[in-house]
Amino acid sequence: MSKSLFSALDNIVDLNKASLAISLLAIAFNPTAWNIVARNEYANKTITRTFGGNARYGCYFLAVMIFSFGLLRDSLYHRALEDQPRVSLLPEPYATLVPAALFIVGQTFVITSTWALGVTGTFLGDYFGILMDHRVEGFPFNVLRDPMYVGSTMCFAAGALWYERPAGLLITIYVYIVYIIALRYEGPFTDMIYSRRAEQQKKAI
Template identity: 85%
Template sequence: MTSLSSFVDFSKESLYLSLLSITFNPTAWNIVAQNEYHNKTITRMFGGNARNGCYFLAVMIFSFGLLRDHLYQRALADQPRARLLPEPYDTIVPAALFLVGQTFVLTSTYALGITGTFLGDYFGILMDHRVEGFPFNVLRDPMYVGSTMCFAAGALWYERPAGLLITAYVYIVYLIALRYEGPFTDMIYSNRATQQKSEPKKEL
């Protein structure tokens, strides 16, 4: 049986930098966002303007996302190559995965808007109602699923078995992040609903 080390070069620093960036992003943004909800740290940095604070966080999340993708590409380039799929599926499957994955990511962003996508609810910028159209009528967390699909697409396109290992790690990290992000977001909207019920109705 061929050992895992023949497909994955564990001596490459780029592999660990990629895993570190994948871990850092959702972990850091969850911590920052929960701190923002409780302490309004970023909002106070922007003179009490929550929307500008959210835009600042959006730029940070997007920038670190680009860095994560760059480190992933570097990690793939440093890893051994091996045929993973027969022709013509070696191009069809990764291309389809990337197309579907990007569709989920981009349509999620469009449906939620900038503040909805980049944790605006932690800044007190809440949506009027839950988004139920595509892609949220297909998946509960289409952005995370789409991102994972794009990682898998890269691994298959460049024929790097290590990329599939990294993709599995991405999936695990996202699952852990959702265990914290999902309930916390639900709590924010539950608190708003409770507050709205307790407020006296204005007479017309």
């Protein structure tokens, strides 16, 4: 049973392609690296000091880095898909409609959450001491708790279905797992930052 399963997987996923391993590393690198960098910034203000004590400039620099590495990650993902076996996954017209719908909805979640949070809210400004006045509760945060991560995962799935690469669906599952792990560290730490501010405001009254 297990041999037949591995044999079937071997026909639709080429594990020997270096591009696949590189894509997986890039996917794991981004949230891991930015969480480490952001926590260091919160504790030591390394980036802020580099920019002469200007927290906003430091946050904008990190935003450019995160955005650039996100583009690189997406490029590596598409390269990995190109190197994988192509297998028809959905019948027409669903082979076109489903990935298109997933991509549109996913991008909507990503773009609208970025718009609602702004640059500093999106790119870890909290760790620089740039805190929002209140929790964002409008769309898409009234639909999903983490719309940016969900939207990004949907876009990965859309790419896999559009290019008809089963390996892409496995990568999408991997993306989802990586995001869940990242949120287990990112969410509570962000909550702690805002809890500390609330305590400081109470003491100041």
